[in-house]
Amino acid sequence: MTLARRLFVFVGVVATVAGFAVIAGVSLGLELTDVFLGLVAALAALQGLRYVQHRRDTTPNTTVTGDPEARISVPVPGSDFDDDLVSAAGRRTRWAARERVVDRLETRAKGALVARGGHAPEEAAALLKTGGWTDDPVAARFLGASVSVPLRQRVRLLLSGQSSLSDRAERTVAAIERVGTADDPAGERR
Template structure:
Protein backbone atom coordinates (compact mmCIF):
# COMPACT_ATOMS: atom_id res chain seq x y z
CA UNK A 1 0.00 0.00 0.00
CA UNK A 2 2.86 2.30 0.79
CA UNK A 3 4.35 1.90 -2.69
CA UNK A 4 1.08 2.54 -4.43
CA UNK A 5 0.51 5.70 -2.38
CA UNK A 6 4.05 6.82 -3.07
CA UNK A 7 3.58 6.20 -6.80
CA UNK A 8 0.25 8.04 -6.80
CA UNK A 9 1.86 10.98 -4.96
CA UNK A 10 4.75 11.10 -7.43
CA UNK A 11 2.34 11.12 -10.40
CA UNK A 12 0.27 13.89 -8.78
CA UNK A 13 3.37 16.00 -8.18
CA UNK A 14 4.55 15.54 -11.77
CA UNK A 15 1.11 16.41 -13.16
CA UNK A 16 0.98 19.46 -10.91
CA UNK A 17 4.41 20.64 -12.09
CA UNK A 18 3.50 20.00 -15.72
CA UNK A 19 0.23 21.93 -15.43
CA UNK A 20 1.90 24.82 -13.65
CA UNK A 21 4.35 25.30 -16.54
CA UNK A 22 1.87 24.48 -19.34
CA UNK A 23 -1.33 26.12 -18.09
CA UNK A 24 -3.40 25.37 -21.21
CA UNK A 25 -3.52 21.69 -20.14
CA UNK A 26 -5.29 22.58 -16.87
CA UNK A 27 -8.65 22.50 -18.64
CA UNK A 28 -8.09 18.89 -19.73
CA UNK A 29 -8.35 17.62 -16.16
CA UNK A 30 -11.99 16.70 -15.44
CA UNK A 31 -13.43 17.89 -12.13
CA UNK A 32 -10.44 19.73 -10.85
CA UNK A 33 -11.77 20.07 -7.28
CA UNK A 34 -12.27 16.29 -7.03
CA UNK A 35 -8.74 15.73 -8.32
CA UNK A 36 -7.30 18.15 -5.74
CA UNK A 37 -9.32 16.43 -3.00
CA UNK A 38 -7.98 12.99 -3.99
CA UNK A 39 -4.42 14.29 -4.03
CA UNK A 40 -4.90 15.85 -0.58
CA UNK A 41 -6.31 12.60 0.85
CA UNK A 42 -3.42 10.58 -0.65
CA UNK A 43 -0.89 13.05 0.77
CA UNK A 44 -2.56 12.93 4.20
CA UNK A 45 -2.58 9.11 4.29
CA UNK A 46 1.06 9.00 3.21
CA UNK A 47 2.04 11.53 5.90
CA UNK A 48 0.23 9.61 8.66
CA UNK A 49 1.74 6.27 7.59
CA UNK A 50 5.24 7.80 7.49
CA UNK A 51 4.82 9.25 10.99
CA UNK A 52 3.56 5.93 12.36
CA UNK A 53 6.42 4.06 10.68
CA UNK A 54 8.97 6.42 12.29
CA UNK A 55 7.51 5.75 15.74
CA UNK A 56 8.31 2.05 15.36
CA UNK A 57 11.88 2.69 14.18
CA UNK A 58 14.44 1.85 16.86
CA UNK A 59 16.65 4.70 18.04
CA UNK A 60 20.34 4.01 17.91
CA UNK A 61 22.49 5.82 20.43
CA UNK A 62 26.21 6.11 20.59
CA UNK A 63 28.11 6.04 23.79
CA UNK A 64 31.02 8.39 23.98
CA UNK A 65 34.09 6.97 25.62
CA UNK A 66 35.99 8.55 28.43
CA UNK A 67 37.91 11.64 27.42
CA UNK A 68 41.53 11.04 26.62
CA UNK A 69 43.66 11.21 29.68
CA UNK A 70 46.80 13.29 29.60
CA UNK A 71 50.01 11.31 29.53
CA UNK A 72 52.10 12.03 32.56
CA UNK A 73 55.70 12.13 31.53
CA UNK A 74 58.20 11.39 34.24
CA UNK A 75 59.99 14.42 35.58
CA UNK A 76 63.69 14.36 36.34
CA UNK A 77 64.15 13.21 39.91
CA UNK A 78 60.87 11.29 40.26
CA UNK A 79 62.73 8.04 40.82
CA UNK A 80 65.02 9.77 43.29
CA UNK A 81 62.04 11.12 45.25
CA UNK A 82 60.53 7.62 45.44
CA UNK A 83 63.86 6.13 46.42
CA UNK A 84 64.32 8.81 49.09
CA UNK A 85 60.90 7.93 50.50
CA UNK A 86 61.95 4.31 50.90
CA UNK A 87 65.36 5.23 52.28
CA UNK A 88 63.91 7.56 54.91
CA UNK A 89 61.89 4.79 56.52
CA UNK A 90 63.70 3.13 59.35
CA UNK A 91 64.17 -0.55 58.94
CA UNK A 92 66.33 -3.25 60.38
CA UNK A 93 69.00 -4.96 58.40
CA UNK A 94 70.07 -4.03 54.90
CA UNK A 95 68.45 -0.97 53.40
CA UNK A 96 68.90 -1.22 49.64
CA UNK A 97 67.29 2.16 48.97
CA UNK A 98 69.89 3.91 51.11
CA UNK A 99 72.68 2.03 49.38
CA UNK A 100 71.28 2.95 45.95
CA UNK A 101 71.00 6.63 46.91
CA UNK A 102 74.50 6.63 48.33
CA UNK A 103 75.92 5.03 45.17
CA UNK A 104 74.18 7.55 42.95
CA UNK A 105 75.47 10.42 45.06
CA UNK A 106 78.98 8.93 45.08
CA UNK A 107 78.89 8.75 41.26
CA UNK A 108 77.80 12.38 40.98
CA UNK A 109 80.35 13.49 43.57
CA UNK A 110 83.14 11.56 41.83
CA UNK A 111 82.29 13.23 38.52
CA UNK A 112 82.21 16.65 40.19
CA UNK A 113 85.54 16.06 41.96
CA UNK A 114 87.18 14.74 38.79
CA UNK A 115 85.96 17.78 36.90
CA UNK A 116 86.92 20.31 39.58
CA UNK A 117 90.34 18.89 40.45
CA UNK A 118 91.36 17.46 37.08
CA UNK A 119 91.79 13.86 38.24
CA UNK A 120 90.29 10.58 37.13
CA UNK A 121 87.01 9.33 38.55
CA UNK A 122 88.80 6.39 40.18
CA UNK A 123 91.06 8.80 42.06
CA UNK A 124 88.01 10.86 42.99
CA UNK A 125 86.29 7.73 44.36
CA UNK A 126 89.41 6.98 46.43
CA UNK A 127 89.28 10.51 47.84
CA UNK A 128 85.61 10.02 48.69
CA UNK A 129 86.32 6.74 50.53
CA UNK A 130 89.15 8.42 52.46
CA UNK A 131 86.99 11.45 53.23
CA UNK A 132 89.56 13.81 51.71
CA UNK A 133 87.23 15.34 49.15
CA UNK A 134 85.58 17.90 51.46
CA UNK A 135 86.04 19.78 54.71
CA UNK A 136 82.45 19.01 55.75
CA UNK A 137 82.61 16.07 58.19
CA UNK A 138 78.96 15.09 57.67
CA UNK A 139 79.30 14.92 53.89
CA UNK A 140 82.57 12.96 54.19
CA UNK A 141 80.93 10.54 56.64
CA UNK A 142 77.77 10.15 54.53
CA UNK A 143 79.57 9.08 51.35
CA UNK A 144 82.39 7.07 52.90
CA UNK A 145 82.14 3.71 54.60
CA UNK A 146 85.54 4.18 56.24
CA UNK A 147 85.10 7.66 57.74
CA UNK A 148 83.43 7.98 61.12
CA UNK A 149 81.47 10.91 62.46
CA UNK A 150 82.71 12.53 65.65
CA UNK A 151 80.24 12.40 68.57
CA UNK A 152 79.99 16.19 68.65
CA UNK A 153 79.05 16.30 64.95
CA UNK A 154 76.56 13.46 65.42
CA UNK A 155 74.98 15.40 68.30
CA UNK A 156 74.71 18.54 66.12
CA UNK A 157 73.15 16.51 63.32
CA UNK A 158 70.69 14.95 65.78
CA UNK A 159 69.80 18.38 67.15
CA UNK A 160 69.30 19.80 63.65
CA UNK A 161 67.08 16.93 62.47
CA UNK A 162 65.71 14.89 65.36
CA UNK A 163 63.40 12.78 63.18
CA UNK A 164 65.59 11.97 60.20
CA UNK A 165 69.32 12.34 60.47
CA UNK A 166 69.59 10.42 57.21
CA UNK A 167 67.65 13.08 55.28
CA UNK A 168 69.60 15.89 56.95
CA UNK A 169 72.95 14.26 56.12
CA UNK A 170 71.75 13.54 52.57
CA UNK A 171 70.68 17.16 52.07
CA UNK A 172 73.91 18.51 53.47
CA UNK A 173 75.97 16.20 51.25
CA UNK A 174 73.97 17.21 48.17
CA UNK A 175 74.65 20.89 48.94
CA UNK A 176 78.39 20.23 49.27
CA UNK A 177 78.46 18.28 45.99
CA UNK A 178 76.44 21.01 44.30
CA UNK A 179 78.88 23.69 45.48
CA UNK A 180 81.76 21.58 44.23
CA UNK A 181 80.09 21.02 40.84
CA UNK A 182 79.26 24.71 40.40
CA UNK A 183 82.89 25.66 40.98
CA UNK A 184 82.72 26.58 44.65
CA UNK A 185 85.63 24.28 45.35
CA UNK A 186 86.32 22.61 48.64
Protein backbone atom coordinates in the same frame (compact mmCIF):
# COMPACT_ATOMS: atom_id res chain seq x y z
CA MET B 1 0.19 -2.00 9.78
CA THR B 2 -2.34 0.18 11.61
CA LEU B 3 -5.34 1.76 9.96
CA ALA B 4 -3.95 5.29 10.31
CA ARG B 5 -0.70 4.22 8.71
CA ARG B 6 -2.53 2.59 5.78
CA LEU B 7 -4.57 5.75 5.30
CA PHE B 8 -1.47 7.94 5.25
CA VAL B 9 0.29 5.64 2.78
CA PHE B 10 -2.79 5.60 0.51
CA VAL B 11 -3.13 9.41 0.57
CA GLY B 12 0.59 9.78 -0.12
CA VAL B 13 0.51 7.42 -3.10
CA VAL B 14 -2.60 9.11 -4.58
CA ALA B 15 -1.06 12.55 -4.14
CA THR B 16 2.19 11.44 -5.77
CA VAL B 17 0.42 9.88 -8.77
CA ALA B 18 -1.80 12.95 -9.17
CA GLY B 19 1.24 15.22 -9.00
CA PHE B 20 3.08 13.26 -11.70
CA ALA B 21 -0.07 13.33 -13.85
CA VAL B 22 -0.41 17.09 -13.57
CA ILE B 23 3.27 17.54 -14.42
CA ALA B 24 2.94 15.26 -17.45
CA GLY B 25 0.07 17.36 -18.71
CA VAL B 26 -2.73 14.89 -18.18
CA SER B 27 -5.86 16.76 -17.34
CA LEU B 28 -7.73 15.08 -14.53
CA GLY B 29 -10.32 17.79 -14.46
CA LEU B 30 -8.30 19.68 -11.93
CA GLU B 31 -6.54 22.87 -12.60
CA LEU B 32 -3.46 24.07 -10.82
CA THR B 33 -5.13 26.66 -8.64
CA ASP B 34 -4.34 28.16 -5.27
CA VAL B 35 -6.73 25.76 -3.55
CA PHE B 36 -4.97 22.71 -5.01
CA LEU B 37 -1.56 24.11 -4.05
CA GLY B 38 -2.85 24.78 -0.55
CA LEU B 39 -4.03 21.20 -0.18
CA VAL B 40 -0.69 19.84 -1.34
CA ALA B 41 1.12 22.18 1.08
CA ALA B 42 -1.15 21.08 3.95
CA LEU B 43 -0.54 17.42 3.11
CA ALA B 44 3.24 18.00 2.98
CA ALA B 45 3.12 19.82 6.34
CA LEU B 46 1.13 16.97 7.95
CA GLN B 47 3.55 14.38 6.59
CA GLY B 48 6.52 16.43 7.87
CA LEU B 49 4.99 16.75 11.35
CA ARG B 50 4.27 13.01 11.42
CA TYR B 51 7.88 12.27 10.50
CA VAL B 52 9.18 14.66 13.17
CA GLN B 53 6.92 13.06 15.78
CA HIS B 54 8.16 9.60 14.80
CA ARG B 55 11.82 10.73 15.10
CA ARG B 56 11.14 12.16 18.55
CA ASP B 57 10.31 8.72 19.93
CA THR B 58 13.42 6.98 18.59
CA THR B 59 16.71 6.94 20.46
CA PRO B 60 19.56 8.62 18.63
CA ASN B 61 22.45 6.48 17.43
CA THR B 62 25.72 7.76 18.78
CA THR B 63 29.28 6.60 18.61
CA VAL B 64 31.48 6.68 21.67
CA THR B 65 35.04 7.66 20.88
CA GLY B 66 38.08 7.29 23.06
CA ASP B 67 39.68 10.18 24.88
CA PRO B 68 41.85 11.88 22.26
CA GLU B 69 44.19 13.35 24.88
CA ALA B 70 44.90 10.32 27.02
CA ARG B 71 47.98 11.00 29.08
CA ILE B 72 50.82 8.58 29.17
CA SER B 73 52.45 8.24 32.53
CA VAL B 74 56.09 9.15 32.37
CA PRO B 75 58.47 8.38 35.22
CA VAL B 76 59.64 11.37 37.20
CA PRO B 77 63.42 11.81 37.11
CA GLY B 78 64.93 10.86 40.44
CA SER B 79 61.86 9.06 41.73
CA ASP B 80 63.79 5.79 42.01
CA PHE B 81 66.33 7.58 44.23
CA ASP B 82 63.49 8.90 46.39
CA ASP B 83 62.05 5.38 46.58
CA ASP B 84 65.43 4.09 47.73
CA LEU B 85 65.56 6.78 50.43
CA VAL B 86 62.10 5.83 51.67
CA SER B 87 62.84 2.11 51.66
CA ALA B 88 66.15 2.71 53.44
CA ALA B 89 64.12 3.98 56.38
CA GLY B 90 62.09 0.74 56.43
CA ARG B 91 63.04 -2.27 58.48
CA ARG B 92 63.16 -5.03 55.86
CA THR B 93 65.06 -3.35 53.02
CA ARG B 94 67.07 -0.88 55.07
CA TRP B 95 70.64 -1.98 54.36
CA ALA B 96 70.33 -2.82 50.67
CA ALA B 97 68.53 0.46 49.95
CA ARG B 98 71.04 2.43 52.04
CA GLU B 99 73.91 0.90 50.08
CA ARG B 100 72.17 1.83 46.80
CA VAL B 101 71.75 5.43 48.01
CA VAL B 102 75.38 5.69 49.14
CA ASP B 103 76.70 4.06 45.95
CA ARG B 104 74.64 6.36 43.78
CA LEU B 105 75.73 9.49 45.62
CA GLU B 106 79.35 8.32 45.61
CA THR B 107 79.20 7.83 41.84
CA ARG B 108 77.70 11.32 41.39
CA ALA B 109 80.31 12.88 43.68
CA LYS B 110 83.13 11.18 41.80
CA GLY B 111 81.63 12.35 38.49
CA ALA B 112 81.30 15.91 39.78
CA LEU B 113 84.90 15.93 41.01
CA VAL B 114 86.10 14.77 37.60
CA ALA B 115 83.81 16.93 35.45
CA ARG B 116 83.60 20.15 37.46
CA GLY B 117 86.41 19.88 39.95
CA GLY B 118 89.07 19.10 37.37
CA HIS B 119 90.40 16.02 39.18
CA ALA B 120 91.53 12.72 37.68
CA PRO B 121 89.31 9.70 38.48
CA GLU B 122 91.94 8.19 40.81
CA GLU B 123 92.39 11.50 42.58
CA ALA B 124 88.61 11.87 42.93
CA ALA B 125 88.39 8.40 44.53
CA ALA B 126 91.16 9.33 46.96
CA LEU B 127 89.42 12.59 47.87
CA LEU B 128 86.20 10.67 48.57
CA LYS B 129 88.06 8.21 50.86
CA THR B 130 89.74 10.94 52.86
CA GLY B 131 86.78 13.33 52.89
CA GLY B 132 88.84 16.12 51.34
CA TRP B 133 86.32 16.68 48.58
CA THR B 134 84.04 18.81 50.79
CA ASP B 135 84.14 20.93 53.92
CA ASP B 136 80.92 19.32 55.23
CA PRO B 137 81.93 16.52 57.62
CA VAL B 138 78.44 14.97 57.56
CA ALA B 139 78.55 14.55 53.77
CA ALA B 140 82.13 13.28 53.83
CA ARG B 141 81.32 10.69 56.52
CA PHE B 142 78.16 9.61 54.70
CA LEU B 143 80.24 8.61 51.67
CA GLY B 144 82.65 6.56 53.79
CA ALA B 145 85.39 8.90 54.91
CA SER B 146 86.62 8.47 58.46
CA VAL B 147 85.98 12.05 59.46
CA SER B 148 84.68 12.97 62.90
CA VAL B 149 81.46 14.92 63.04
CA PRO B 150 81.50 17.67 65.70
CA LEU B 151 79.24 17.17 68.71
CA ARG B 152 77.25 20.29 67.83
CA GLN B 153 76.43 18.80 64.39
CA ARG B 154 75.40 15.48 65.94
CA VAL B 155 73.03 17.18 68.36
CA ARG B 156 71.57 19.29 65.56
CA LEU B 157 70.97 16.15 63.46
CA LEU B 158 69.37 14.42 66.43
CA LEU B 159 67.05 17.34 67.23
CA SER B 160 66.08 18.16 63.64
CA GLY B 161 63.20 15.66 63.71
CA GLN B 162 64.05 14.56 60.21
CA SER B 163 65.28 11.10 59.36
CA SER B 164 69.03 11.07 59.87
CA LEU B 165 69.50 9.18 56.62
CA SER B 166 67.52 11.68 54.54
CA ASP B 167 69.21 14.62 56.27
CA ARG B 168 72.66 13.19 55.56
CA ALA B 169 71.66 12.41 51.96
CA GLU B 170 70.40 15.99 51.47
CA ARG B 171 73.62 17.43 52.86
CA THR B 172 75.64 15.14 50.59
CA VAL B 173 73.63 16.20 47.53
CA ALA B 174 74.17 19.85 48.48
CA ALA B 175 77.92 19.22 48.85
CA ILE B 176 78.01 17.51 45.44
CA GLU B 177 76.23 20.51 43.92
CA ARG B 178 78.91 22.83 45.35
CA VAL B 179 81.80 20.87 43.78
CA GLY B 180 83.70 23.07 41.35
CA THR B 181 81.92 26.30 42.30
CA ALA B 182 83.20 29.35 44.16
CA ASP B 183 81.46 28.05 47.33
CA ASP B 184 83.63 24.92 47.40
CA PRO B 185 87.05 25.54 48.98
CA ALA B 186 88.26 21.99 48.27
CA GLY B 187 87.37 21.85 44.59
CA GLU B 188 89.41 24.55 42.88
CA ARG B 189 89.33 24.41 39.10
CA ARG B 190 92.50 23.49 37.29
